[in-house]
Amino acid sequence: MTDTGPRNTRQRRAVESALRRTDDFVSAQDLHGKLREIGDSVGLATVYRTLGLMAESGAVDMIRAEDGEARYRLCESEDHHHHLVCRVCGRTVEVEEPLAEKWASDMAAAHGFTDVSHTLEIFGTCLTCAESR
Ligand SMILES: [Zn+2]
Ligand SMILES: [Zn+2]
Ligand SMILES: [Zn+2]
Numbered sequence: 001m002t003d004t005g006p007r008n009t010r011q012r013r014a015v016e017s018a019l020r021r022t023d024d025f026v027s028a029q030d031l032h033g034k035l036r037e038i039g040d041s042v043g044l045a046t047v048y049r050t051l052g053l054m055a056e057s058g059a060v061d062m063i064r065a066e067d068g069e070a071r072y073r074l075c076e077s078e079d080h081h082h083h084l085v086c087r088v089c090g091r092t093v094e095v096e097e098p099l100a101e102k103w104a105s106d107m108a109a110a111h112g113f114t115d116v117s118h119t120l121e122i123f124g125t126c127l128t129c130a131e132s133r
Contacts, residue, residue, distance in 0.1 A: 008050075014040045015050045016059075016074070024090040025063055025071035025083075063121045082119075086126035095122075 018034050019026070026034070028048045035042050042050075051072050055062040061075045063083060075081070077094055080101075084093040100120060108116040 011042045011046050012050050012054075014042050015047060015054070019060065019072065019074045022073075023092075025061075025065075025073045025085065025092060027069050027071050031072070063119070066123060083121045085121055085123050086129055087123050088125055088129040091126050091128070 014035060015031065018031055018038075018040075022034070028044065028051050031051070032042070032044045032047045035047070051060065051062075051070075054060040055070075055072060058078075059074075060072045061083070062070050062072050063085065064070055065085075066087070073092065075094060079096075081094050081096050082100070084095055085091070104118050105116065108114075
């Protein structure tokens with residue numbers, strides 16, 4: 001069985017448009033729930049697999065939250081970037097940091113590593129959430 005049939009394309013489109021309707025990082029479970037709400041029957045296993053493939057190809061950003069669960073988001077920026085994520089409300093800020101890029105590649109090179117990649121997410125409490133406490 002291949003992954004390129006029309007059925008798969010339809011499911012990928014459904015997953016993509018559900019992602020487009022949300023600004024927050026969502027888990028496969030969350031997205032599966034959203035698809036069900038609008039009456040789109042995409043199996044949970046397919047949602048997992050589709051999100052995994054999209055993350056691998058760079059079509060979506062993936063973060064692994066502190067609870068270990070992967071969460072996904074269609075980001076505005078297609079260039080490499082990082083995220084500040086509020087643990088309370090899930091608000092996300094996309095950030096770039098040239099110093100982090102330089103550190104990562106210098107440090108990898110110092111250990112003889114080539115063809116390196118990295119992900120870096122910073123979790124915290126956003127200003128709005130901190131003020132409403
Ligand atoms: Zn992003
Ligand atoms: Zn917040
Ligand atoms: Zn980076």
